[in-house]
Each structure stands twice: as structure tokens, then as C-alpha cells.
Amino acid sequence: xxxxxxxxxxxxxxxxxxxxxxxxxxxxxxxxxxxxxxxxxxxxxxxxxxxxxxxxxxxxxxxxxxxxxxxxxxxxxxxxxxxxxxxxxxxxxxxxxxxxxxxxxxxxxxxxxxxxxxxxxxxxxxxxxxxxxxxxxxxxxxxxxxxxxxxxxxxxxxxxxxxxxxxxxxxxxxxxxxxxxxxxxxxxxxxxxxxxxxxxxxxxxxxxxxxxxxxxxxxxxxxxxxxxxxxxxxxxxxxxxxxxxxxxxxxxxxxxxxxxxxxxxxxxxxxxxxxxxxxxxxxxxxxxxxxxxxxxxxxxxxxxxxxxxxxxxxxxxxxxxxxxxxxxxxxxxxxxxxxxxxxxxxxxxxxxxxxxxxxxxxxxxxxxxxxxxxxxxxxxxxxxxxxxxxxxxxxxxxxxxxxxxxxxxxxxxxxxxxxxxxxxxxxxxxxxxxxxxxxxxxxxxxxxxxxxxxxxxxxxxxxxxxxxxxxxxxxxxxxxxxxxxxxxxxxxxxxxxxxxxxxxxxxxxxxxxxxxxxxxxxxxxxxxxxxxxxxxxxxxxxxxxxxxxxxxxxxxxxxxxxxxxxxxxxxxxxxxxxxxxxx
Amino acid sequence: xxxxxxxxxxxxxxxxxxxxxxxxxxxxxxxxxxxxxxxxxxxxxxxxxxxxxxxxxxxxxxxxxxxxxxxxxxxxxxxxxxxxxxxxxxxxxxxxxxxxxxxxxxxxxxxxxxxxxxxxxxxxxxxxxxxxxxxxxxxx
Numbered sequence: 183x184x185x186x187x188x189x190x191x192x193x194x195x196x197x198x199x200x201x202x203x204x205x206x207x208x209x210x211x212x213x214x215x216x217x218x219x220x221x222x223x224x225x226x227x228x229x230x231x232x233x234x235x236x237x238x239x240x241x242x243x244x245x246x247x248x249x250x251x252x253x254x255x256x257x258x259x260x261x262x263x264x265x266x267x268x269x270x271x272x273x274x275x276x277x278x279x280x281x282x283x284x285x286x287x288x289x290x291x292x293x294x295x296x297x298x299x300x301x302x303x304x305x306x307x308x309x310x311x312x313x314x315x316x317x318x319x320x321x322x323x324x325x326x327x328x329x330x331x332x333x334x335x336x337x338x339x340x341x342x343x344x345x346x347x348x349x350x351x352x353x354x355x356x357x358x359x360x361x362x363x364x365x366x367x368x369x370x371x372x373x374x375x376x377x378x379x380x381x382x383x384x385x386x387x388x389x390x391x392x393x394x395x396x397x398x399x400x401x402x403x404x405x406x407x408x409x410x411x412x413x414x415x416x417x418x419x420x421x422x423x424x425x426x427x428x429x430x431x432x433x434x435x436x437x438x439x440x441x442x443x444x445x446x447x448x449x450x451x452x453x454x455x456x457x458x459x460x461x462x463x464x465x466x467x468x469x470x471x472x473x474x475x476x477x478x479x480x481x482x483x484x485x486x487x488x489x490x491x492x493x494x495x496x497x498x499x500x501x502x503x504x505x506x507x508x509x510x511x512x513x514x515x516x517x518x519x520x521x522x523x524x525x526x527x528x529x530x531x532x533x534x535x536x537x538x539x540x541x542x543x544x545x546x547x548x549x550x551x552x553x554x555x556x557x558x559x560x561x562x563x564x565x566x567x568x569x570x571x572x573x574x575x576x577x578x579x580x581x582x583x584x585x586x587x588x589x590x591x592x593x594x595x596x597x598x599x600x601x602x603x604x605x606x607x608x609x610x611x612x613x614x615x616x617x618x619x620x621x622x623x624x625x626x627x628x629x630x631x632x633x634x635x636x637x638x639x640x641x642x643x644x645x646x647x648x649x650x651x652x653x654x655x656x657x658x659x660x661x662x663x664x665x666x667x668x669x670x671x672x673x674x675x676x677x678x679x680x681x682x683x684x685x686x687x688x689x690x691x692x693x694x695x696x697x698x699x700x701x702x703x704x705x706x707x708x709x710x711x712x713x714x715x716x717x718x719x720x721x722x723x724x725x726x727x728x729x730x731x732x733x734x735x736x737x738x739x740x741x742x743x744x745x746x747x748x749x750x751x752x753x754x755x756x757x758x759x760x761x762x763x764x765x
Numbered sequence: 766x767x768x769x770x771x772x773x774x775x776x777x778x779x780x781x782x783x784x785x786x787x788x789x790x791x792x793x794x795x796x797x798x799x800x801x802x803x804x805x806x807x808x809x810x811x812x813x814x815x816x817x818x819x820x821x822x823x824x825x826x827x828x829x830x831x832x833x834x835x836x837x838x839x840x841x842x843x844x845x846x847x848x849x850x851x852x853x854x855x856x857x858x859x860x861x862x863x864x865x866x867x868x869x870x871x872x873x874x875x876x877x878x879x880x881x882x883x884x885x886x887x888x889x890x891x892x893x894x895x896x897x898x899x900x901x902x903x904x905x
Contacts, residue, residue, distance in 0.1 A: 467859075491842070492843035
């Protein structure tokens, strides 16, 4: 009896351990049709997409050698057999790569051959570096080398933090669903990057840029990363990048949906997060649409109650950890600037811009999404949107007007709950956008739009109505103190484009002004100096302006000159800056 | 009752009891272990056995009659593109949705170019999808 029970216990234990501990696999009906959604509880060593290293390994098995030559004919013969370097043989030997077998064979023929240890070492170092880079490149999206994966994005965040310690802070703002939920995949942290000159700690207007909340939209995270990297590399060199990071804060959430993104990186047209707990039992369809899950006006149309649908809103408002992370972070950096009623506008002086990058459609969308009624700040939202449209050529409209109604979107939440000027950019022409289009079209069109958004973040409901400052130039960038410097610029109040959704009213330029070392809002009124119209009168929406700056009394070193235009309605545009150095 | 028969019945009952006990024990163990480890509680495990067969997708153009219908569709479908002037949209849908959408007020056709572009993601080799492709997107 005891034997039977022991046997039964052992067999049961083996069966249960086998079933539970070693491997749990579930056949998946995912988009690719052939893959398995496998939950493995042992180290998983398969590395899909890893490039072959055969060539590199082959190179490493060869050695750099000197082959001493008897005559030119021998050189030609060797050139047919060996990988000789194309260099002079004036020292009486040729240099090339040879395997151990080849070396032995040549020696057997009486050829004098020596290992060139110095050059062999150099070659091996170079090859090791290439191999290292190759192994890093295994993470890139197959066929889309211009887009960083989640891991590469996170590595870049770490690198930026290390490279620019006073400018960049990396923040862990929450967990992805997989990480939040025990028992499954490891999942990811969700990171934000705070970018500003931390040596100037005073409260600053904030621009929050988010990307990749819809997993399959490859180009968005890369655009966001390129934008922040561009700013950082220009800091201290470019006057605008410098004053922006000194006076404002950029907050970046580059991978808002990392779990979903990993599926998309494998080629699936994955949109949602990977939440499999909401009732959908099809592994190709489960997940919550994070851009229908935000808590403001959640479940008020334009979203689905079917957990398998791509627009599934989730079981409750902000049910998903990703949504909570985004909302909590945004709430931590933006105060609520709007009243509780749907018709309460944010004040004209409200600060903050939010842009969520999506693809595709070439649209700039502004709130509301949940209703066809205009948002209380609709006119101002439209104005800033049309400024973006000038740069990126996108149609500028609110969703229900030019696309369709949606609720639970991130930008409805950031505007509705916080009152900040909020936008969805639908960039490009495809989810899996080619790198050539990304580089030649998306980047050049949208980088200036994002820069403008950052510039407008202090007064997003006011300054976009004002003129832009263009062609800013000084007669000399470096002068001795006391030397007069001519300042020239063009003030332009016409730079808007809705691309088919109405015209922005423009006004004549009323005045232009500049300030030294501090932007106008930090300067004393008496320190604001006026520019004059080059043609003698401010009577046009585009004006050339000029001033002669007296540099007497300026301290030695670099100074920043901030220039702004004012239109006939009193709208002050965003500043543009230039450096002048006193030697 | 003869003694032999009684012994035989007793043995039979003992064996039966042992087997029943064994089955109960195995079930109890399974329940106990599954409640102790999160493994069997994973969402994936919950859906085991109920996972549908490999599922295909269709990329379709839908001509809709009104904005209200568009908004209704937008709540349920994975819409990729909208042309408000032409009153058409491009969406990626399941076969189930395709069947449900075949209504008199909607014109629905396969977007053959996109179907081919995303052939792998849409599982074009599945019989139902392949049949539709053959009908609507014949190779020239």
C-alpha cells in the first residue's frame, strides 16, 4: 500500500512539475500565423533575428602575415590564392590575411612567412568592435534599421543621462502591464526623460512629448528621440536650443507601450498593450487600446467594449498601468489649469504643451475628441495647430471634424484634466514607415514643429498668434565691448497652415523688441529695447526690422539676444535668439 | 454470504477506494499547487483551451453613408485611413467583422494592395482569407 502511494506521489509530482515548472506553452493565433505565444520558465536562449557572424568568425580565424617575395611573379601567384592587402611591397614582402592551413602550406613550399603581430592586433581590435556593434544591432527592427527597439531606446536614455548629467534626468514612472502583472513576461519599466538645465532650478514651463502609445507606429519613438538628441547636441552651440533648455523643461516618454511595441517589433501590426486579462481569449487580439483608456470622458463614444477589438477601452477608466503611469506623471508636472465644466477654458496664460506622436495620416489633431462641440480653448488650440501645420504640412483639425470621434484619448485627458494645449500628431504614411521616408520627410517636417511647440510652451494659448522672428542676424558675432552691433530680422505674422481646415487671421506687425541675456518675461520692462521697421513703418504682416545695439558696458563673454515680434492685436510671438560674444 | 465472496468483495471495495482516493489526491494536489504558484493563474493559462484557431485579417475599404455611421464604426474597428470627402475608410478587420459589416448601407471591398503588402500579418494562406483574395484580388 505504501509503495503504491509513494509511486503515485512521485508520478503526480513529476507530472505536475513537468506541466507547471518546465514549460508552459499556448498555441497562439497571432498575426504572423505561425508563431507560438510561449511562456517559458527556464532561461530562454533563442535570439531571433540574430545576424550570422560567419563572416566575422571567418575573418578572425585568419592572421595578418608578411609574405616575403622572391619576385613579382610570385606576388601575382599569391594574389590569386590569398587575401593580400593592396599596399606597396617595397620592403620585400606583401601583407595579407592567411589561415593556419595557408601559412603551413606556404611554409611547406619554402616561402618565408611571418605573423605581423602589431597589425594582427589592430585588426582583431577592429573586428571585436564590429562584432560588438553587430551584437547591439541585433535589437534593431528587422528591415527598419533607423528605428530603435525598446531596449535600444532605453539604452539611449541611459547614454543621454550619462553624457549630459546636468541636462538630463531619467525617471522611472511606472510599469508596463506585463511587469505589473505577476506570472507572465518580465515586461518593462516606463521611463520619462526630463531635459533641462538643472543648474537653473526655478519653475519652468514644460513640454511633454510622448510616443509609441500605439505599438505598431514605428516612426514615432524615433522622432521623439531624434528631437531630444538634436536639442542636447545643440545645447551651448545653438542659441535657441540653449535658451530653451535653460528656461523650459522638455519631458519625454518615448516608449509609452513597451509590451505592445515588442510585438510590433516582431512584425505584428500590434496596436494595444498586451493585457490578456480583460476577457479576450484570442492572443492575436487581446489588449487594451491605451489611447481609449484615459480617464477623462472615458467611454463616451468612439471606443469599444469588446476586449478583442483594437479600440477596446479597457474595463474601467485608466485601468491599465501604462495609462496610470502617463496620467500620474503628467499630473505631477502640470497643475490643473482648467475648471471642472466642459465649457471652462484654461486661462490665456496657461502653461504647457503636450504632444502625443502617432502614425499615420499627416494630421495635427486637437481636442476635443469625445464630442463635436468645440473645446473651450478651441480657437487658441487651432492657432497653435495651424502653426504646426505650417511646419509639417499636415491637416489641422479636431478629430470629430476631420477623422472621427474618440474618447479616452491621452490628449483629451491632458487638455480636459490639466488644461494644457494638447495635440495628436499623425505623422507619415504608414505604420511600418520606411526609413527613407522617415529620414527625408517625417524628420525634416516635424522637427521644426516640435521645436516650435517647445518655444510656445510658456504661452501656448497666446504666443502662437504672434509673429515669428526669422533671418535673425548680427553684423558681428564677436566684438569688443562698446562696439555697436547691428541687429536685423524679419517679423512674420503669416506662418500658419491648416491645409484645408480654415485660415488663420493675421495682423500687421506692430512692433519688435529685444532683450539681453534674459527673455522678455524675465526682463524688466525698461530692459526691453525696441526694433525699428527697416522701411520706416510697421504696416505689414511681414516686416524687416533692425536695431543698433550699444555693447558698452557688456561683460566679457557670450551674451544671448532674445528677439520678439508683436502684432497689431498685441500678440507677442515666441522669441528667437542669437549669440554675441564680447572679447 | 460465503466467506470467499465476502473477501472478494472487500478486496474489490478496497481497490476501488484506493483508486478513488488516488484520483481525489491527485486532484487535490493539482488544486493545491495551482493555488500556490502564480503559473497556473496567469492570464494565458486562463485562456488555455479556449484560444481560437489561427485568425486572419482583412484590410478593407468601407464606403459609409453618414458621419454617424463612421463614428459608430470608429468605435469598433481598427481604422487606418479616412477620406471624409469620399466617405470611405480603410480598416483592418477580422472575418467575423467582415461578415457583420456586409450590410446594405455599407460598401465593403478588399484593399488588395494592402492585403498583399501585409500578407504575413493577415495570414493570407488561411482558406477563408485565400478564398476571398481569389475572388476579390485575382492576380493579373
